[in-house]
Amino acid sequence: MSILDAAVLRQELGRLCERHRVPGAQLAVRRADTTVAVEYGVRSLGGGDPVTAGTAFPVGSVTKAFTAALALVLVEDGDLALDEPLAAHLPEFGAGEKVTLRQLLTHTAGLASAVVEPDPEVRCTRSRWVREHTGERDLVHAPGTAFSYSNAGYVVVGALVEAVTGMDWREAVGAILLDPLGIAPSFVTGLPARPGRPAAAGHTVRHGRNRIVVVPEQALHPVEDPDGGLQASAADLVAFAGLFLDGAVAGGPLGEAAAAAMCCDQLDDVRAGPAGMADGWGLGLARYTDGGGRDRFGHDGTLDGVSCHLRLDPADGTAVALTANANTGQQLWDELSERLAAVGLPAGNGTGTAALYAAAEAPSPPDCRGTYANGPTVLTVQQAADGLLRLASEGSPAYALTCRTGDAFSLHDIDGGPPLFAGRFLRDADTGRTDGLQFSGRLARRVRQGNG
Structure with missing residues (x-):
């Protein structure tokens, strides 16, 4: 496979989409200052509209990497500190006397994974949700002692951003992070994608019944925007990856030290690491080893019938992103990542996860x-x-x-x-x-x- 040959990449993406029954996908590859993006298929079965370079896909938990970067901009500005208890900034955070921002960003704060769905009959702000669901009694383990992936923790980070900036999380991530990167803000819940920027629908492939079912809309409450509410293209994800690539951080919204910290494993002292997900975790980005001692960083994201993946290598300035509108996008990524790794691109899910499967x-x-x-x-x-x-x-x-x-x-x-x-x-x-x-x-x- 030629790394920057668009025709070859498009052919390979199409072959894998057909193999895994994915209706539509995007693949973007960056090396040095060159980015190549290709697309395949349709936004929704039955609709017929093609996936284009600007089609926005729900990227699920890849949103967390954006929220982490946003919080670290505030750290660089002196508005927040990584290792101070958060109660003073967010009094409604019941566990805030014991939990720090570093722990939230590395999933070691002890908060539960799932977000308790707010009552649809009651207007619920992020601040109110935090007050009701993140007390010390809600902790799964003592803060700082173990890794446990937590959507709830990133809801707290979103509320923290709002308390410090005085802006809604969407406004803050748009103004502080997305606009400087040239990414048109688009979100799963509430407001539609910007005019002229269509969004892809999810699809569920049912193996036992030989069916593909369209997911009409994502079941995500706006409270969860900071942990999973962003929509973006593969090219957008690679543009975000540019914040962490060699020589690309100068003049960007995120400083060099903060970008490096996001790509530095923080889990040396915990009892249990991110088994089944990655080999380590930085401040918002997962660490994946390739078997040769080389570290890559990134994040995966899934929502109903959608699978998205971002990998980057700060050492050699390469990045790759895949967006796929089917639940089988994970299997597509697994196969694609083997091909990409063979030609020197950051990919895969890490040797630790591979060892569990093997x-x-x-x-x-x-x-x-x-x-x-x-x-x-x-x-x-x-x-x-x-x-x-x-x-x-x-x-x-x-x-x-x-x-x-x-x-x-x-x-x-x-x-x-x-x-x-x-x-x-x-x-x-x-x-x-x-x-x-x-x-x-x-x-x-x-x-x-x-x-x-």
Whole structure:
């Protein structure tokens, strides 16, 4: 594959979209000062409108990297500090006497992963949500002791930005970050995309039923804008990556020291790292190793029927971004990233995650069955009638759970298909008993033992 040959990239993107039944996608590659962006397919099945360079895709949790960069601009301006408790800036943050901005940005603050959905009949601002759901009693673990991926933590960062700037998060991210980068602000919830900038719809590929279903709209409350509400193109994501690439930070909205901190692992002293997600975490960006000792950074994002991926290598000035409007975009990315890595582009999900998937199948830990909790999310590991393990959460589909050596496991659709997530069981250091699990980077503590 030629790195900057648009025809070759477009052909490869089209081939993989057909293989993984993705209706539409964008791929952008940057090397030095040259960016090549290609597109394939349609924004929505049945609509027929093509994906163009300017089509906005819901980028899900890639939004968190933008929110982190926005917060670090405020740190550089002296409005915030990374390692001071946040209660003075955000009194409504009940855990603010113990939690710092660094911990929020690195998912080590101890807040739950999921955001409790506000009552649709009650107007709920971010400030009010923070007051009601982020007290010390809501912490999953003691701040600074473990990694547990948290959407709720980035809602708090959004509220913090609003308290300091006096602007809504959308206004702040637009004025301080997006506009200087030449990115037209577009959001999943509330306001539509800017006139002339259409948005892609999500699609769910159902393996067992041979169907593709259009997702008419994203089920995301505006409270969650800072953790998942941004829409952007692959070229927009690569423009954002330019903040971290060698020689590209001068004159940008984010200073060189802050950009470097976002690309510097912060997790040396935690008990449990981001198993199943990455090999480490900086201030808002995940760290992925390539097997040769080289670090790449980036973020993944999913919403209903959408999968987006950003990778960058600050050392050699390269970046790659993929936006795909189907839930099978993850499998497309997995295959594409192997091709990209072979020609020297930053890609992949890291050696640690690959090791979890590749570990040999093994008997399940004898005490792994039971109930685990992460805030409002309750996970149950139980043995089904066919003798196989299942991992289920109320309101979500159950996954088939395959245990692997080293207390690792992988999760699959019950209908079949490739592994979707990886994780591991955690053991108490003193007793050796299973006392928790990490599911795609989310830490859940055991609350009950037994089969359901």
